[in-house]
Amino acid sequence: MSKKQITYRDAGVDIEKAESSLAAIKQLIQKTHTPEVLTGIGLFGGFYRLPGGLKHPVLVASTDGVGTKLKVAILANRHDTIGEDLVNHCINDIATSGARPLFFLDYFAMGELEPAVYHQVVAGIARGCQKAGIALIGGETAEMPDFYAPGDYDISGTIVGLVEEDHIITGKRIQPGDVLIGLASNGLHTNGYTLARKVLLAQYQLDQQIPELGTTLVEELLKVHINYLPEIQAVTENFTVHGIAHITGGGIEKNTARLLPPGLRLAIQWDAWPRPPIFQLIQKLGNVPEADMRQTFNLGIGLVFVVPPNAVDVILQFLQQNSNWPAYRIGAVESK
Numbered sequence: 228m229s230k231k232q233i234t235y236r237d238a239g240v241d242i243e244k245a246e247s248s249l250a251a252i253k254q255l256i257q258k259t260h261t262p263e264v265l266t267g268i269g270l271f272g273g274f275y276r277l278p279g280g281l282k283h284p285v286l287v288a289s290t291d292g293v294g295t296k297l298k299v300a301i302l303a304n305r306h307d308t309i310g311e312d313l314v315n316h317c318i319n320d321i322a323t324s325g326a327r328p329l330f331f332l333d334y335f336a337m338g339e340l341e342p343a344v345y346h347q348v349v350a351g352i353a354r355g356c357q358k359a360g361i362a363l364i365g366g367e368t369a370e371m372p373d374f375y376a377p378g379d380y381d382i383s384g385t386i387v388g389l390v391e392e393d394h395i396i397t398g399k400r401i402q403p404g405d406v407l408i409g410l411a412s413n414g415l416h417t418n419g420y421t422l423a424r425k426v427l428l429a430q431y432q433l434d435q436q437i438p439e440l441g442t443t444l445v446e447e448l449l450k451v452h453i454n455y456l457p458e459i460q461a462v463t464e465n466f467t468v469h470g471i472a473h474i475t476g477g478g479i480e481k482n483t484a485r486l487l488p489p490g491l492r493l494a495i496q497w498d499a500w501p502r503p504p505i506f507q508l509i510q511k512l513g514n515v516p517e518a519d520m521r522q523t524f525n526l527g528i529g530l531v532f533v534v535p536p537n538a539v540d541v542i543l544q545f546l547q548q549n550s551n552w553p554a555y556r557i558g559a560v561e562s563k
Contacts, residue, residue: 252346255353259363263329273364275330275387283392287326291317292383294476295420296448301378303433303445306344309382310351311358315454316417316475317386318359319530322459323471325396326388331356333366334383338375340368348382359454361386396463398470398486398533401560405469406539407483407495409557410550412529414505416452418476419524423448423505426513439504447505455530458550462532466542470533474525479557481522483531487560495558503527528557 236243256268265274277284293312300309310333318328333352335345345368356363375381415423431437433445440447455473462468470486472479480493487493506526509515520526529552534542539556546554 252349255350256363259353259356261362264362281391285390285392287321287388289320290385293417296417299448306347307351308449308451310348311355312417312452313384314355315452317384319455319473321388322456323473325394326390328361328388330362330364332385336369337380338372340370400469401533403562404536405533405560406536407558408532409528409555410530411552412525414450426509439508466538472531474529478522479528491560492563494561499557500555
């Protein structure tokens with residue numbers, strides 16, 4: 228008796244399905260391509276011609292994911308926003324250095340590829356790239372049976388940008404007396420979801436209307452992470468900025484402190500801005516200590532500019548007129 232043949236598909240990997248899924252979204256990816264993109268999807272690498280105009284161009288790169296916010300998308304079976312979260316998070320990370328984002332690459336992995344889920348996720352990535360004017364020039368789709376639980380998946384993204392060497396913002400110019408200007412977040416963005424889920428899902432269903440939030444829990448938790456690139460570019464083009472911090476895991480203090488030269492510390496005024504209801508609800512339901520709230524969540528501030536004291540009022544006025552997000556004076560830099 229001959230042995231039964233076992234194919235790669237029998238083992239759980241369907242290459243044809245993956246190829247078909249990619250073909251279905253190629254048009255969305257092509258729409259993100261700028262004139263600098265030399266090839267379409269299909270080769271072993273993406274080709275991008277560097278734009279001119281800079282004397283000493285420096286590439287800036289970053290890789291990130293969206294953490295356990297994915298679990299909310301999976302539980303709700305809503306995958307159309309999570310890709311845009313990924314793009315915006317990565318854009319903000321390199322924009323804080325003054326870089327202009329150029330192109331993006333994505334990674335998507337799942338136990339058994341579900342084309343509908345894959346399409347929603349990558350469509351969201353393409354939408355985020357198109358909105359920001361950057362090219363999605365490549366990626367990886369991995370089908371990994373026995374590694375992920377049924378329905379689970381993971382995503383990550385890599386972004387590359389460009390900045391003039393003399394214009395890199397590193398924080399080295401920060402000095403005592405500088406002021407912190409915070410731009411509002413629209414919620415949790417992409418951090419703190421492990422704690423948020425533990426507290427909130429013990430009390431509520433995802434589709435439940437929450438009076439304190441004025442919406443359903445799932446709508447609140449799947450709000451798209453804000454892309455602050457327009458505000459960063461507008462402020463840095465018009466004013467002196469000594470440092471910019473993207474407020475992600477670690478909260479306001481730890482992320483902003485990464486910029487400080489030795490001998491300096493932050494003095495944050497924690498009551499200087501309104502704390503959004505989602506954070507109040509998490510703290511109340513979970514009896515979460517204030518210190519833990521501060522280092523886990525952004526608490527309503529998604530981006531911090533560190534600026535000279537004589538520029539504070541004019542920058543606040545400028546942001547009031549040119550940003551969709553409220554800006555607040557939230558603290559200062561001091562000597563230790």
